[in-house]
Amino acid sequence: MSCIFRYFPPMKMAFLLIIGLLVLFVIRLCYVLFHLQEKPLKALKSRSVLAVAGSGGHTTEIVRLLSSLPSTFRPHSYVVATSDKMSVTKIESFESTEGSENKFTLYKIPRSREVSQSWGSTIITTFHACLASFPIMWKSRPDILLCNGPGTCIPLCIVALIYKVLGICATDIVFVESMCRVTTMSLSGKILYPFANRFYVQWPQLLQQYPNAIYLGGRLV
Amino acid sequence: MYCIHHIIANDQETFLNTPILFLAHIKCKLHFEHVFSGLSFIFMSLLFLILIDNSVSFRTTEICFMSVFVTVGTTSFDELTELVTSEPILKILETKSYSSLLVQYGRGHHQVKECNTAGLKINGYRYKDSISGDITNADLVISHAGAGTCLEVLGARKPLVVVVNEKLMDNHQFELAKQLHQDGHLLYCTCSTLGSTLSEMDLQSLEPLPAPKTNKFGEDLTLHFQL
Numbered sequence: 140m141s142c143i144f145r146y147f148p149p150m151k152m153a154f155l156l157i158i159g160l161l162v163l164f165v166i167r168l169c170y171v172l173f174h175l176q177e178k179p180l181k182a183l184k185s186r187s188v189l190a191v192a193g194s195g196g197h198t199t200e201i202v203r204l205l206s207s208l209p210s211t212f213r214p215h216s217y218v219v220a221t222s223d224k225m226s227v228t229k230i231e232s233f234e235s236t237e238g239s240e241n242k243f244t245l246y247k248i249p250r251s252r253e254v255s256q257s258w259g260s261t262i263i264t265t266f267h268a269c270l271a272s273f274p275i276m277w278k279s280r281p282d283i284l285l286c287n288g289p290g291t292c293i294p295l296c297i298v299a300l301i302y303k304v305l306g307i308c309a310t311d312i313v314f315v316e317s318m319c320r321v322t323t324m325s326l327s328g329k330i331l332y333p334f335a336n337r338f339y340v341q342w343p344q345l346l347q348q349y350p351n352a353i354y355l356g357g358r359l360v
Numbered sequence: 361m362y363c364i365h366h367i368i369a370n371d372q373e374t375f376l377n378t379p380i381l382f383l384a385h386i387k388c389k390l391h392f393e394h395v396f397s398g399l400s401f402i403f404m405s406l407l408f409l410i411l412i413d414n415s416v417s418f419r420t421t422e423i424c425f426m427s428v429f430v431t432v433g434t435t436s437f438d439e440l441t442e443l444v445t446s447e448p449i450l451k452i453l454e455t456k457s458y459s460s461l462l463v464q465y466g467r468g469h470h471q472v473k474e475c476n477t478a479g480l481k482i483n484g485y486r487y488k489d490s491i492s493g494d495i496t497n498a499d500l501v502i503s504h505a506g507a508g509t510c511l512e513v514l515g516a517r518k519p520l521v522v523v524v525n526e527k528l529m530d531n532h533q534f535e536l537a538k539q540l541h542q543d544g545h546l547l548y549c550t551c552s553t554l555g556s557t558l559s560e561m562d563l564q565s566l567e568p569l570p571a572p573k574t575n576k577f578g579e580d581l582t583l584h585f586q587l
Contacts, residue, residue: 322535357573
C-alpha cells in the first residue's frame, strides 16, 4: 500500500481528501442527530409544510391535521403516490375550502411498497422512491415535513436528513402516528421515532413504548 | 330512511255522497253549461265539506323504510360484500325491518348489481367522490375497519358495525375497532360472526364518539415553532 503512495502522490492527496470529507460528514451527522428534537431557534413569520399523503384513511387524517393549523403554516404542498388518485381528489377538495387565493403544490412519487408486496422487492421500490425524493425535496425545501405513517414518507425523510446534514435545507420532521395505532406503532413510526422533531401519538397506551412521544389528551383527528 | 304518509279520510261517504246524488239527477243530454255548473258544484261541495264538516277527519299512518349501507373504502373485501348479499344475512336484516341495502365494493372483484332479494332492494357501486351522502341516508352502516371510514360514520352519528378483514397481513385494523368497541362507540366482528352480531345487536346502547382535539395539535405546533 505505502509503495503506491510513494510513486503516486496525487492519489494520496485524493485519498486523504475523501477520508477528511467522510470524517466531516460523520461529525456533521452526529451534530444534526443530537440537535434533532430541539425547538427551532429562529422565529419565522411562516413555515411551509410538505404533507405526505398515503392511501385512503391516511390522507383523510393528514387533511384534518392541516385544517387545524393557522394560516402561518403556509404554503402547503403535498406528496402523493403516482398510483393514488383518491388522495388527489381529497386534497383538491380540502384546499378549495381553504380559500381560492391559497396556492398548493402536488408532487408525485413512486410508491415505496404496495399492500402485500414482498419485502425483497420493497427494498428496490423504496430505493427508487428515494431517488425520486431528491428533486422533490430540492424543489420544495419545506420547513416542516408532516407525515402520518404510510411507507411513502420514509424516502422523503431519508432525503430530508441527508439535505440537513449537507446544509441544503433545515426541514423538521413532524410525525403524527395514525389514530388506528392504539397499542402498536407503525413500521414508519418505529423508523422515524429517533429522527422526528415532534412525534405525536393519539392513544396513551403507546407512551409506554415511546416515552418521548407527545400525547395531547385524546385523538387528534 | 324515508316515510310515506297515507292520508285516509275517515268518513268517505260524506265525501262522495253529494256529488254522486247530483250526477244522478243530471239529464242524459249534457250541454256545456250543465257540465261546467256541475263541476263547479262538485268543487264547492268538496270545499264546503273540508272546511265545515267535522265528521270528515284524517288519519295518517307512517310507513318507514330503513336502509343499510355497506362500505369497504378503497380496499378489496369480497368476503364481506358476498356475505352481506347472501340469503342468511339478508334474512336477518329483513327481520330487523331493513328494506334496502346499498353496497360500495371498492376494488373488489365481486360486483353488487341492482336486484330484489329476500325482501330487500339491493344496489351497489364501486366508488364515489364522497360517500357522506350515502352515510347520511343510511340507518345502519357496515364497514371495513378503515380509520377514515370509522371517523366519517361515527362523526355522522350513525350506528356502525365494523367487520375486520382477517386476510390482511398486517392486521393493525383490529386495534382501532377493538378500542372503539371497548369504549362503546361501535360493534365489531369478523365475517364469520357477522350474522350473530346483526341478530343480537342493540344499537341504542352505542355511545356517540367525542370530538377530536384537533385544535390542540395546531396550538402545540404553533407554540413549538414559534409562530
